[in-house]
Amino acid sequence: MTAPSPRHPKIEVDVTADLARALLAEQHPDLAHLRLHGRTFGWDNLTWRLGDHLALRFPVREMSALLVEHEQRWLPVLAPRLPVPVPVPVRDGAPGLGYPWVWSVVPWLGGEVVAATEPSTRTTWAAELAGALASLHVPAPADAPVSLHRGVAPATRDDVVSGRLTADLPHADALRTAWRAGVAAPPWRGPALWVHGDPHPGNLVTADGHLTGLLDFGDLCSGDPASDLATAWMTFDTAGRAAFVARTQAARAWDDATWVRARAWAAAMVPVLLAHPEEYPLMAAVGRHAADELALD
Template identity: 40%
Template sequence: MAQATTGGTRPAIGAALARRLVDDQFPRWSGLPLAPVEPGGSDHVIFRLGGELSVRLPRHEEAVGQAAKEYTWLPRLAPHLPLAVPVPVAVGEPGFGYPWPWAVSRWLDGDTATPDGIGESAAAAETLAGFLTALQRFAPAGPEGAEALRDPALTAEPLAALDGATRAAIAATGGVFDAAAMTAVWDAALAAPARQSPPVWFHGDFHTGNLLTRGGRPSAVIDFGSLGLGDPARDLMMAFTLLSPRTRPVFRAALGADEAMWTRGRGWALATGLNAYRHYAAVNPRVAAQTSRQIAAAIAG
């Protein structure tokens, strides 16, 4: 196998590279057609491989390690979850100039969720709350739980770790959004009582782009690269990226989120929305619209 070297720039990732990696490392799939999936994620370039598989190659160094984490933990979590998840079937190695591990997972059919599609559905809101409840209920326990709690890849950063970057983003976007309102939301989130219970599983990037639907209903949750253990308030992001003012309270009630958790969740939604807006809005109108909605919803509560 050709060896790769690491570097400071993002590697060029095209279908030809993905084809060579698959054929070289997993020859049993060499006869399957491979095609890019658009739009890809901000962390991975995604290809569909045949009818039942997907190939995900990290775009940048910060996404490295996600493939191994998903390969280790998603098969353990999947049986406990009410929606489908993309269970990995193989982790590839660097090669042909590509410097990082990559993953092959089961393909999940569906359409990306949108506010216009299911944002007004109370049933969808309850389904999403049920998914998070099931994820949190499968708490780390026994030897497997001890393994998870020791895994540095699952260690969650606290909301306060985003303080500097978030305040800088508020200042930088004050001409677009209400800086005073954003600061009030952020200050309240940092001041909210911290979670006192033991850490639980969270998805970590639970937003519309990582939710699939079929027949107008949530069917699958994808991209567990930010999976971790800690405060599940960060998964309230879905309420502010997908749901409407009418269905947001349905989701909150079904999840049983108290005032402190909801306030922290608004902070996570604001911080992640601002981060994505600053990085991608100028070059991606779709992201600009999504993150603007997210920020406005976080401000509104």
């Protein structure tokens, strides 16, 4: 292990190529000969590509280790019902050699990360994302994960989110208005549904005008689907959002209050996405886009 990269302030534990290969050699020796390349950092995990078709997914914070366990437990259950590829773990990794948490070997889902694309190009697959989320948004079992941050009523997060919606944010008044409307809206009264938790453009990949991957189920939980529907503002422009909403309504016919809460969650994500613009420039661009769309819509 090495010290965390100064450009990724959330990372508590780094995983070098030497450590990743040693863990493979110890736990999955038949994969240890494959080339390690293309290391990327996220807020909760880092990823090493392994050969051409696999990747290694390592938690980089103590709080994110449980999220990988959720993926290992539930993605094999959920993947067969989803119409888009998802990174179902093909091998589970255990703590070892000084690395403290579980980790996964997952398939590499090819395509371009949506956060790096122009929003005007995304309308072609907006209905595909809507269909994928509609397929996911079904009643979850009693032992499904729950979250304090996703799938909950906006009112439960009001103190935290209101404190983040400061005057220096782009379109601050529009963000506050959207959030207050969500807090005041009727809460979700239906059964607890499966919720992806984070379907923003950094967790979507596309190729040739189609959605080719829905990534990072670390925030998978059960509850109100509105927090997932916030992607309508984070991901799309006006045309794409119309296509996304139309396909969603055809599949699930959510009430107006659900969309009000969804819009509130999009506003709540803006300060989070803008928090580290130098370290995570693509996420900052997503935050600025969401603020612009909320101000327009």
